[in-house]
Amino acid sequence: MSTRTTDPAWLLVTRREVVSRITDKSFLIGTVLMVTMLVGFIGFTAWQDEKTDEVTLGATPDSVAMATAVADGASEVGDKVDVTLVELDDEAAAEQALEEDEVDAWLHPVADGWELTSESSEQESLTAVVEAVVRQQVLTENAADAGTTVEELEAGSAVSTAFLRGDAEKAAVAQAVGFVFVFLFYIAALIFGMQLASSVIEEKQSRIVEIIAAAIPLRHLLAGKVLGNTALAMIQLLVYLAVGLVGLSFTPYKSYVPALSGPTAWFVGFFLAGFIALACLWAVAGSLASRTEDLQATSTPLTMLMLAMFFGGVSLDGRGQVIASFVPPVSAVVMPKRILAGGVEWWEPLVALGLLAVFAAVTVWVGERLYRRALLQTGGRVSLRQAWSAAE
Known part of the structure; x- marks a missing residue:
């Protein structure tokens, strides 16, 4: 006797995305290499700090x-x-x-x-x-x-340094960890985003998507792809963060591990909201292309946005950093850095995360419409205007 699953279509797609990727050798090898590099860097840093010249x-x-x-x-x-x-x-x-x-x-x-x-x-x-x-x-x-x-x-000639918040060593640790946050977000959004867009193009170019569209709603297909890649990105992120914090506990900076736990938890929340928004945009970039060669053109605006986020997260300071920490999607990397530095009011991360969540919701709504209307058009590269105004 045959059995039929009662799971919703989006969950089936999500499961397929996760299982196919998590069992892929390249994904596993890449994760292991990154963990190895992270452990090696932390170990080298600890050795350098303890080494006598x-x-x-x-x-x-x-x-x-x-x-x-x-x-x-x-x-x-x-x-x-x-x-x-x-x-x-x-x-x-x-x-x-x-x-x-x-x-x-x-x-x-x-x-x-x-x-x-x-x-x-x-x-x-x-x-x-x-x-x-x-x-x-x-x-x-x-x-x-x-x-x-x-x-x-030498009386009266001494010059000392002081910080309004914390001390010099703490500020240096916060700056280094902040850069790691920005780098991890950028790499995850770029790698998983490109893979998501490429899978959309492959299904569209091979006409498999037409078969899928006859079986399940396209919005379920989009939701499954976005959620599946988000789950994979979160798994990798949590592994990297866990390895980093555990490794840091074996270095001379181990006393800062408890203080880093809170900002790290905030970063996970901002990463989740920001990644969902960008993943949906990557899916749209894939749906606008009809061939793999078109992806560079359709993804250029998104790539420029991610570069702006990276350099903004790394270089912004002062009032510019404060303003950017409330502006989605840049806030996904800037606000965690501010939390690390200290001096942030309790309500600021909540407001920034709320604004980012609203941005993600709007992005998903707009992206879902563009994705559905562009995915089945195979006559060439589709513009945003054509996708928006196309018939259902």
């Missing part, structure tokens, strides 16, 4: 005392720099040691102070330590000769 400093007889002070004071200037002192007989021995890589740099006095000579490239960590220690030593000696102290000479 070991350098060798050469000193001739006229600079042994100063070089010894540099080696002893290195840990106070940079706790990740370990300076080993190598005593050299004279200038010729110093140059030979540099050429043979026996020392990383040679410290010696010159007419107007001290010079740090290296073979062909500057040792940045060593330079920073030498500059700080030499300056302190020379100031101490000059102060003693003048009958005063370094503290008295």
Whole structure:
């Protein structure tokens, strides 16, 4: 006895989209590669932060005392720099040691102070330590000769930095995570959007869509494609975010993980609303084309919109960032960045998400009409005006 499913058509299409993609090797390999790259980047960052930079400093007889002070004071200037002192007989021995890589740099006095000579490239960590220690030593000696102290000479000269919200390290972490949010949204919308549009074109070009249209309403076909690709994008996003937060807990920035959880949850909500709107537009771009070659032309406005979102999310600041955080669909990437930075009133994300949801609803309504009226037209590329005014 045969059985018939009672599931709605849109759910069947959604299931087909998810199953066909999630079992596709390219999808799985791409996801695994991205996770591997993410883990590798986090691991490399943690290793770099914990790594001690070991350098060798050469000193001739006229600079042994100063070089010894540099080696002893290195840990106070940079706790990740370990300076080993190598005593050299004279200038010729110093140059030979540099050429043979026996020392990383040679410290010696010159007419107007001290010079740090290296073979062909500057040792940045060593330079920073030498500059700080030499300056302190020379100031101490000059102060003693003048009958005063370094503290008295430097009184009132200290310059500190402050933030209205948080501190410098927190701001740097928020900036980095904000960029990751923008990048993930851009990549997901571009990759899944292109795949969605391409599948629409393939069905249209092969005339399979005419068979499907005879069996189910086209709005169900659109809903299933959009929801299926949205589900896949969300699965990938949640995997990346989970790996990122867990990986971050093994780095020196692990104390920020709890503070990042809230903004990450907000980002998921903004991602969902923004992606649905863009996915519907990608489906429209596919329906307007009759051949794969037409997709570049029909998707150009959408590609430009996504580039504007990416660069806006990365570069906007100040009042421009505040305004953009309420303007859909740019708000999908800008508001999460503002939430990360802090200082956002409790109602602002709610208003921005509400406006984005309204934009998504309008986009779905307009896109559904354009999609239905353009999908079955196979006489060539369809313009937006033709699709809008075409008969049902």
